[in-house]
Amino acid sequence: MSEYLRRLAAEFLGTYGLVFAGCGAVVANDLSGGAVTHLGISIVFGAIVMMMVVAFGPISGAHINPAVTIAFCAAQEFAPREVVPFVIAQCLGALASAATLQGLYPETTTLGATLPIGDVGPAFAMEVLLTTILMFVILACAVGHKLTSFAAGLTIGGTVALCAAFGGPLTGASMNPARSLGPAVVSGDVSVLWLYWLAPTAGALLAVGLYRVVWAGTSVD
Numbered sequence: 425m426s427e428y429l430r431r432l433a434a435e436f437l438g439t440y441g442l443v444f445a446g447c448g449a450v451v452a453n454d455l456s457g458g459a460v461t462h463l464g465i466s467i468v469f470g471a472i473v474m475m476m477v478v479a480f481g482p483i484s485g486a487h488i489n490p491a492v493t494i495a496f497c498a499a500q501e502f503a504p505r506e507v508v509p510f511v512i513a514q515c516l517g518a519l520a521s522a523a524t525l526q527g528l529y530p531e532t533t534t535l536g537a538t539l540p541i542g543d544v545g546p547a548f549a550m551e552v553l554l555t556t557i558l559m560f561v562i563l564a565c566a567v568g569h570k571l572t573s574f575a576a577g578l579t580i581g582g583t584v585a586l587c588a589a590f591g592g593p594l595t596g597a598s599m600n601p602a603r604s605l606g607p608a609v610v611s612g613d614v615s616v617l618w619l620y621w622l623a624p625t626a627g628a629l630l631a632v633g634l635y636r637v638v639w640a641g642t643s644v645d
Contacts, residue, residue, distance in 0.1 A: 447522065467585055490601045522610035537596070541594050
């Protein structure tokens, strides 16, 4: 397999793992009457992101998130010609994972889909802010500090868990268009999918601008 195909495979598998474990935790919580708990779901999402960054970071960078790929391109840290193939691989991984969950547990309805509580306005703003926090941390890890995959995985996974812990009950704390795409399409409810594509992408791009301002001229040994 060529280097390029290995990178796409890593993005497919990384996003598949993210959705399978994270949304799988939501499904398990629903079917078990709350045995996993919301905090448990948050920990699972953080842990699987950590694992995927460690496993696939050295291969593809482990974006596993279209908003992250787009933001890295905007930050001139990723080739524009690779954006669309990466996003396609991520979306296919999410769709395949959601289909797997539906095949295993057809009695579940939402498959861990992200659905806002209340009006879409506050939900949109929350997703923008959550993704801004996440993307800023990702840039600090990957570009600023140039951390190893293990250290970056711990930091980014911890950030995902934190954001999911307080943002999850309000919006599902997606921060990831592909993570929302898979369950929405497979479950058949795409009514608010636009929110989970636009808001995380806007938040990730906002983080690029903030990163440039805050880290300008900073030298990290």
